[in-house]
Amino acid sequence: MWNSxxxxxxxxxxxxxxxxxxxxxLQLRIHFVATI
Known part of the structure; x- marks a missing residue:
């Protein structure tokens, strides 16, 4: 069905x-920066 x-x-x-x-x-980068 999806193929149609x-x-x-x-x-x-x-x-x-x-x-x-x-x-x-972006979320991972923000979390990484906030952890430092």
């Missing part, structure tokens, strides 16, 4: 995953 989705939604999922990774990276 439009490429746009697939691109949207990839973009969301990228934003999530950036968000996690």
């Amino acid at each position: 989705l439009q490429p746009s939604s697939r691109f949207y999922d990839q973009g969301t995953a990228t934003l999530s990774s950036i968000s996690v990276a």
Whole structure:
């Protein structure tokens, strides 16, 4: 069923995953700086 989705939604999922990774990276960096 998921394979029948439009490429746009697939691109949207990839973009969301990228934003999530950036968000996690920022949180880890803030936590790392705050620990020092």
